[in-house]
Amino acid sequence: MDEGIWFGAEAGGGASAGEEHAQAPGRRGNPQAFFNAAGSSESSGIGSSDNGVEARVPLHQPVMAEEVLDLLRPGSGRLLVDATLGDGGHALAWLKAGGDVVGVDRDPAALSRARARLKEWSGHLHLVHANFSELGSLAVENVDAVLFDLGTSRLQIEDKARGFSYLDDGPLDMRMDRSRGTPAFRVLRDATEQQLSQWLSELGDVPTPRRVARAILRAGPPSSTLGLVRATEKCFPPRRRIKNLAKIFQALRMVVNREQEELSRGLAAAVDLLRDGGRVGVLTYHSGEERRVRRFLKRESGMCICPPGLPVCGCGARERLRFLRPFGKYASTEEVSVNPRARSARLWGGEKNAG
Numbered sequence: 001m002d003e004g005i006w007f008g009a010e011a012g013g014g015a016s017a018g019e020e021h022a023q024a025p026g027r028r029g030n031p032q033a034f035f036n037a038a039g040s041s042e043s044s045g046i047g048s049s050d051n052g053v054e055a056r057v058p059l060h061q062p063v064m065a066e067e068v069l070d071l072l073r074p075g076s077g078r079l080l081v082d083a084t085l086g087d088g089g090h091a092l093a094w095l096k097a098g099g100d101v102v103g104v105d106r107d108p109a110a111l112s113r114a115r116a117r118l119k120e121w122s123g124h125l126h127l128v129h130a131n132f133s134e135l136g137s138l139a140v141e142n143v144d145a146v147l148f149d150l151g152t153s154r155l156q157i158e159d160k161a162r163g164f165s166y167l168d169d170g171p172l173d174m175r176m177d178r179s180r181g182t183p184a185f186r187v188l189r190d191a192t193e194q195q196l197s198q199w200l201s202e203l204g205d206v207p208t209p210r211r212v213a214r215a216i217l218r219a220g221p222p223s224s225t226l227g228l229v230r231a232t233e234k235c236f237p238p239r240r241r242i243k244n245l246a247k248i249f250q251a252l253r254m255v256v257n258r259e260q261e262e263l264s265r266g267l268a269a270a271v272d273l274l275r276d277g278g279r280v281g282v283l284t285y286h287s288g289e290e291r292r293v294r295r296f297l298k299r300e301s302g303m304c305i306c307p308p309g310l311p312v313c314g315c316g317a318r319e320r321l322r323f324l325r326p327f328g329k330y331a332s333t334e335e336v337s338v339n340p341r342a343r344s345a346r347l348w349g350g351e352k353n354a355g
């Protein structure tokens with residue numbers, strides 16, 4: 001938390017996004033304490049480009065943008081907390097519809113790009129460097145909508161120095177926020193075969209996870225993306241290699257960024273921020289995320305998720321939400337044909353009940 005900063009404050013005065021918006025009537029938080037830890041903020045590298053990659057990589061294409069707006073209902077003065085700002089594509093659509101945005105991302109490079117892209121909307125925008133599991137520390141309340149667009153952005157994937165891609169060689173890092181956490185190569189170095197096998201199976205649905213885990217640990221373990229590719233290439237027939245590499249990289253990325261734990265905490269915090277009738281939307285991209293989001297939305301809408309046969313409910317089901325998309329919504333075939341990332345996307349939603 002102490003690394004979280006209030007983005008406007010970091011800009012150091014003048015017509016910064018935060019300051020302008022802070023004066024706006026109807027503001028739902030105290031801008032000076034916009035992010036509770038802001039007083040102890042330190043520069044976290046936001047605003048500085050690592051190596052020019054930020055400028056070179058094309059913008060991330062927002063997935064199901066129309067459906068997201070349809071679900072979250074933008075409008076004049078309505079406040080969106082975009083918990084996964086990325087390149088700001090969804091945020092831009094909300095701003096264009098007359099709304100205000102608090103944009104959160106754990107990746108300083110993402111905030112830097114979004115700040116430049118959304119410059120003309122600075123009076124309606126606050127940017128916050130934080131993990132969405134820390135949403136509870138945002139000094140805002142009665143929010144109209146919260147959006148989670150899970151996973152990685154194009155900027156992260158295409159910067160080989162970040163180590164997210166099996167198509168490029170680079171250091172096996174995979175941290176979305178390189179100012180904290182443990183890079184992937186160290187996670188592998190410290191993992192046991194059993195642990196690694198469990199991660200591969202549960203977070204990546206990797207077939208023969210034990211065999212893959214053994215191959216990885218026997219290889220050193222690897223400290224580069226190419227090293228990881230080479231260590232595992234004999235574990236699968238050639239025609240299944242790419243698909244399984246994607247699964248291996250996904251599982252490792254999820255461990256490095258503690259994605260499952262952060263998601264549960266982020267969702268719970270998001271519901272607290274919402275006003276009565278406010279909505280939360282979540283875009284998921286694989287079965288592990290889907291399971292977690294669906295279970296959360298079921299439980300928060302009063303449906304018991306305990307294993308069958310338990311004499312007493314212990315899951316804490318309560319009716320805080322109305323589950324709006326019990327089966328998740330898929331992207332249109334037209335969108336999938338122009339944006340392959342939309343193929344695996346599912347949009348989920350909930351509306352906060354009164355009281």
Ligand SMILES: C[S@@+](CC[C@H](N)C(=O)[O-])C[C@H]1O[C@@H](n2cnc3c(N)ncnc32)[C@H](O)[C@@H]1O
Binds near residue numbers: 110132
């Ligand atoms: C798929 S991209 C979002 C793209 C964005 N909707 C757009 O239209 O450009 C996901 C973003 O969420 C961020 N992210 C992932 N997990 C996060 C977390 N736990 N807390 C904050 N940001 C997170 C990533 O750094 C990445 O920039």
